[in-house]
Amino acid sequence: MAAADPLGSGIGGRSAELDIGGTRVFVKRVPLTDTELRAENVRSTANLLGLPLFYQYGVGSAGFGAWRELAVHVMTTNWVLGNEYEGFPLMYHCRILPDAPPEGFADEFGGIDGAVLHWEGSSAVRERLEAIGRSSSSLVLFLEHVPQTLADWLHEYRTAAPKGGEGSPYLWVEEALARGTAFMSSHGLVHFDAHFASVLTDGRLLYFADFGLALSSGFELSATEEEFLSNHLAYDRCHTASHLLRHHLPDGLRGDMEHEVFLSEWIAGHRPDGVPREIAAITDRHSRAAVVFGEFARRLLTESKRTPFPAAEVAQAWRTTAVATPH
Incomplete structure (x- = not known):
């Protein structure tokens, strides 16, 4: 050591x-x-x-x-x-x-x-x-x-190819995040901290790491904890998709708009010109859930740590969107 x-x-x-x-x-x-x-x-x-x-x-x-x-x-x-x-x-x-x-x-x-x-x-x-x-x-x-965090890997990609779009890794990242979070959720595991410094990559796979906040159905849980876990099984999926939209899509996509305003405008059909097809598809799939998650995160940080996770609203957002299906 x-x-x-x-x-x-x-x-x-x-x-x-x-x-x-x-x-x-x-x-x-x-x-x-x-x-x-x-x-x-x-x-x-x-x-x-x-x-x-x-x-x-x-x-x-x-x-x-x-x-x-x-x-x-x-x-x-x-x-x-x-x-x-x-x-x-x-x-x-x-x-x-x-x-x-x-x-x-x-x-x-x-x-x-x-x-x-x-x-x-x-x-x-x-x-x-x-x-x-x-x-x-x-x-x-x-x-x-594992050699790199996903955050660093995506930063290197954006630096080399700032326009993103066709042939970019974003669809691969989106799908790998969806598959990983779906696997954890289906096995009763919620990571709770899967920002992209806690997700690693070798360029072939994504690896979920750093489980300091993870909660599992295999733990010794009280009835209240079991209910909390059940209510958060979609948390990682929503968090990672929201994080991808907020922090790791190509620079300049939002222009001068705040992220929340950009998403609201996007959902309303007011979209900037020249957005690569792959990036537009990812934004379409996740913008509604990202708005719900972003409001939850805002309230958690600025109003009360007791802010309830809006599981039903997240589920409704997925239902009204053409969501990428993990496979």
């Missing part, structure tokens, strides 16, 4: 790359709190601290614990090895190792007090963050190395 090349750190842990016998490996260190290390809690996927369910959303959450992240990696690795779905990095090994408490993991919010305020004063969130700040061990995950 001392020889590993550090990549970065954040509220969910620290990452690095390591060469083991000529094989490049991605290494993630996830803090293990004293509560998680109690004998009765080892490998438990229960919500040990009673964290609020809105803490599942990827807007600054430290997640519900290392054991949940491990459980998802075990699950996804088994899917890959069983030839059920290729789109996850393999987990080669994991270990519990002594570690120094992480520093600065709540700096995004000005410290723990700011993070607790962001999460509407939740005492359980405070307990979770303070426990991370006292942690003296980490769960170390040794994972298959």
